[in-house]
Amino acid sequence: MVVQQEEVHTRSFHSISNNTTELFFALFCGVFLLIGFLMEQFTTLTSWTSLSSYIISYFFGGYFISIVATKKIIQGGFDIDFLMIAAAAGAAYIDKWAEGALLLFLFSLGHALEHYAMDKAKKSIKALGELTPKTALLKKEGTLKEVAIKDLRINDVIVVKPHSKIAADGVIIHGSSSINQAPITGESIPVDKTFIEDSTNLASFDQIEKKHIVFTGTINGDHSLDVLVLKLSKDSTVSRLIKMVSEVETQKSPTQRLTKKFEKWYVPLVILMVALLCFAFLIIEEDFDTSLYRAISVLVAASPCALAISTPSAVLSGIARAAQKGVLIKGGKALEQLGEITSIAFDKTGTLTEGKPRLTNVIPINELKERDFAQLVLEVESLSNHPLARAIAKDLKSWYSIEVTNLAEHVVAIQGKGIQATYLQEKVLIGTKSLMESVAIELDQDLNSKMEQLLKNGHTVMIVAFKNKIAGIISVMDTPRNTAASTLKRLKEIGIKHMIMLTGDHQHVGDAIARQIGLTEAKGNLLPEDKVEAIKSLLLRDGKIAMVGDGVNDAPAMALSTVSIAMGAAGSDVALETADVALMSDKIENLPFVIGLSRASKRVIKQNVWISLGVVVVLVPATILSLTTIGLAVVFHEGSTLIVVLNALRLLRFNKA
Structure with missing residues (x-):
C-alpha cells in the first residue's frame, strides 16, 4: 500500500507540476502576445521586434499542444490539438502572427484551465490514497513496536490509540469505541464498534458483524482498541477503492463513446473541408491569402474542443461527488444508465429489512x-x-x-x-x-x-x-429498516414508478413487508434462478431495471439487470467486484441521492453536448461567410470549452435527491 500510495502521490505531483507549468506557459504566451501587439501599434520599432515577440509567444503557446499533437500523429491519428497547430501555422504563413498568437494563447490557456478544473474533480478521489497511515503499532509478546504498514501480516494484532487513523482492515478483539467511517462509507455520524467475544474461530471478513470490524483509514474515537489484522494493506478496502476509482476514469459512458465515434470521422472531414477552402480563390473572386485566412478561421471554429471535454468532465465530476458521499460508481456507463431507470427490484433480507x-x-x-x-x-x-x-x-x-x-x-x-x-x-x-x-x-x-x-x-x-x-x-x-418506507416514498417522488421485492420467503411475508414500506409489488418463494427469470420479465416489461442487493446471494440476477447496486459494500470483495454501483455504507437512504446525481449528470452531459455543438454550428457558417475573424472565432471557441467544464464542476456541489 505504501508503494501504491507513493505511486499515487508521484502521479499527482507530476500532474500538478505539469498543469502549473502549462498554465505559466500559457500566461507567458499572453504576455509576449501583448508586448508584440503594443510594439506593433504604438512604437516605430522595426517589424522584426514585434515579430520576435510573437514568435516567442508561439513557442510558449504551442509547446504543450505540439507535444500532444505529435504523440497522436505517431499513433496514426489526428485530434483537436493538431487542428489548432495547423491553424496557428497557417496564420503565420499569411503573416497574421498576432491572430495566430492569440489563437495559441486562448487555446493553451483554455487547456491549462481545463486541466486545473478537472484536477478539482479528481482531488476528492485521489485523497483516498492519503487515508492510510504509514505506520502501525504492532502488539507482540506484550510490547508495542512501530512498524510500516506494508510489514503487517494476517493475524497480527495492532493497537489503535484514541483519535488516530486505523492502519488495517480487521476485527476488534479488545476495547470499544466510536469510529468515524466517513472517509470510506460517507456516514456523517461516527459508528459505535465493539470487540468480538470469540476471535479464535472467525468467519470470513465479509460475514463478521459490522459492529466488530474496522477499515483502513477510518478514525478512532476516544478509546484505545486492539485490532486483529484480517487483510493485507494491498487488499484493504481503501486500496481496492483507489484501484477501482482509477479504473472508472477510463470506462466510457454511452455519450462519451458516441462523441468519440463522431470525432473519429469529424476531424478528417474538417481537414478535408479546410483544404478545399484554401482553393476557394479559384472559384470566387479573391486572392489566395483571403481564402487561406478563411480556411484557417473555419479550422478554428470547427475544432470540437468543447465536445471532446463535455462528457468526461461531467462523468468525472459525478463520480467524484459520489465518492465524497461514500458511493462508488464504476464508470460513465453506470452513471448515465442509472439516471434512466424508472423500475427498481430489491432483494429483501438485509436490503429492505x-x-x-x-x-x-x-x-x-x-x-x-x-x-x-x-x-x-x-x-x-x-x-x-x-x-x-x-x-x-x-x-x-x-x-x-x-x-x-x-x-x-x-x-x-x-x-x-x-x-x-x-x-x-x-x-x-x-x-x-x-x-x-x-x-x-x-x-x-x-x-x-x-x-x-x-x-x-x-x-x-x-x-x-x-x-x-x-x-x-x-x-x-x-422487520423493515427504519428508513425503508421514507426512502421508497422519496424514490416515488423522484419518478421511480415500479419498486419490486424479490424474496425467497413466503409470499405472505413479501406482501406484509410490501404493505408496511410502500412497495408496488412483491414476488415471494423465489429461488436464485427464479429471481433471474423475474429480472428477465421485468426487463421485457420496463425496458431497463436496477437491482439492489448485497452483491453476493443475488449475483446472477444483479448481473442481468441494467444497473446493479450493492448495499453495505465496505469490506465486501464480492460486492465491490460484481456491482455497477456500490453503496459503501449499509444505508438504503443513499439510493435517492445516487439516482438524483445520475440524472443531474445526464442533464449536464446533454447541456454540454448541445453547447459545444451549438457553437460549432454557429461559428462554422459565420467563418465560411467571412462574418468573423480568427480572433473572434477563438474567443467563442475557447469560451464554450470553459463553459462546459465549469458546468460539469457544478456536480461537485450536488446535494439533493
Missing part, C-alpha cells in the same frame, strides 16, 4: 402466565445455536428483563420442524404445526385462526407445547 429476525409476539395459552411462558421459552431456546433461537432468546431477555436459570436440558434439534428439550423435568416442544401433529398434540380452531392471521401478516410462527399440551405461540419477523 434489517436481515435479523426479531421477536414480534409472545402469546401464552392455557394456565401459564406470560412471564412464566417467556421464561420457559428462554430456557429452551438458549440451549440452541440456531440463529432464530439466539434472536428469540436475546429479545426475551430484553422484553421481560429475565435471565437464563439453566433449568432446561437435553435439547434435541428436529430437522425442519423445531426443537425438543426438558424443562423442570417435563418435555417441551417448540416448532411447527407438523411437529405437534407428529406427537399427536391437537391444535384447536382458535389457535389455528391466530396463527393464520400472523402468517398473513408476514410473521413466522412457532408453537410451544409443555406437558404434552399447547402452552402458547411465539412469532418472529425480519
